[in-house]
Amino acid sequence: MASIARTSAKVFYYARNVARDIVPQALFRRRLAVRLEKARICDEAACRRLNYYNKLQDGFAPSANAVRISKLPFTPTMYYYDLKEFARYFDPGLLVDIEFGDVRNVPKVPSIVKDRPIRDDDKNAVIMKLDKFRHFQMPADAIPFADKLPGVVWRGDLNNPIRKRFLQAVRDLPFCDVGSHKPNAPAEYAKPFLTIGQHQRYRYIVSLEGNDVATNLKWILSSKSLCLMPPPTYETWFAERHLEANVHYVPLAADFSDVAEHVAYFERHPAEADRIIAAANAYCRTFANEQTEQAISLLVLYKYFVLSGQIKPDAEVWRYITG
Known part of the structure; x- marks a missing residue:
């Protein structure tokens, strides 16, 4: 939409x-x-x-x-x-x-x-x-990290096994609003569509590769939300290879067992989240x-x-x- x-x-x-x-x-x-x-x-x-x-x-x-x-x-x-x-x-x-x-x-x-x-x-x-x-859409985000909802959000097509694995791992976590808005999504994973602005209301946004790179990665890193994702395996003009874990984004384990741990840590250390967000925003300005x-x-x-x-x-x- x-x-x-x-x-x-x-x-x-x-x-x-x-x-x-x-x-x-x-x-x-x-x-x-x-x-x-x-x-x-x-x-x-x-x-x-x-x-x-x-x-x-x-x-x-x-x-x-x-x-x-x-x-x-x-x-x-x-x-x-x-x-x-x-x-x-x-x-x-x-x-x-x-x-x-x-x-x-x-x-x-x-x-x-x-x-x-x-x-x-x-x-x-x-x-x-x-x-x-x-x-390369990078809409402005006016909501500071501290003023966002203390939860995790993700929407996308289930076109990669990693995405189903993620949903299975976090579906029961109460602070996670995750799922697929696609018509063909299984009922247990179905969620309503969210605009970029609606994603930006959350403190933590997950980025997951699909057919190749994750389409949402650029606008997440340019926002005031914290990007959670596994290390990238594909790259575009955005040079995803140059993104550093714990510098520009928070790395997730392959089985996504550490999502709750990461959220708990950054809820206790918001200044650390702000540091990573600032570095991610600076990286995005490379392309401005x-x-x-x-x-x-x-x-x-x-x-x-x-x-x-x-x-x-x-x-x-x-x-x-x-x-």
Whole structure:
């Protein structure tokens, strides 16, 4: 159930992107050099981020399944628009391997993805900020931790065994308002839908991975509630691998037997909760500068096209990327 503000934002999102597709694309390509020049004066933190999202170092050739920029698949639509927002600055004949949707494994060839499993050999998964309208909503939270309800809340689809295991472990705890609002949820787990604002009334919000990353993680960490979750196993543009247990979130045991213990501890030590919440909020601010976000996105693609041998690098831009 979307709010009026959320619905309006979605309408604006589509209107803006449709307009970009209607405008002659050559206008964007003429601006590539200027956009790259602005991007390369970003700070070292931005450079580290672009090389984290795109870990490729050696040259490679696009696969036989690669598509031209001019022929990017239109569905899922938000993936198309989010990639096209930056791909349109490059020659429409350039080839790119892509995997839209939830990515459960590292691609066999260097490919643009929304997410990747957290593991060491992940360089073929080149992360772009895709499906960002859904994954990067971070609405304001005006309720201090101390003024929230002293309980635990979770809602979601039961599309991962970890979620059922969580519900089974905490269903009898009186301070837990947890369950699934989906029509196909078993009766014993069925709960009414809650908006983000309704979640934010609680001191403790649980984040659980589904098909890949947990969609609610970003807005929980940007709120004034405390995030409880198992360590992440997938990551997106949010770089979930960099989140630290007991720094940005409270880690939960695999069997969720420690939920009551954690709640009891932070009820006795609210200052500790505030410390973790402040660190989580600071982490979220990493993604708040839209100019920096756009610069990094453009450079991630630029690095991909250079290493795939499809464009010749500008010396200054490439020096910025490679250090």
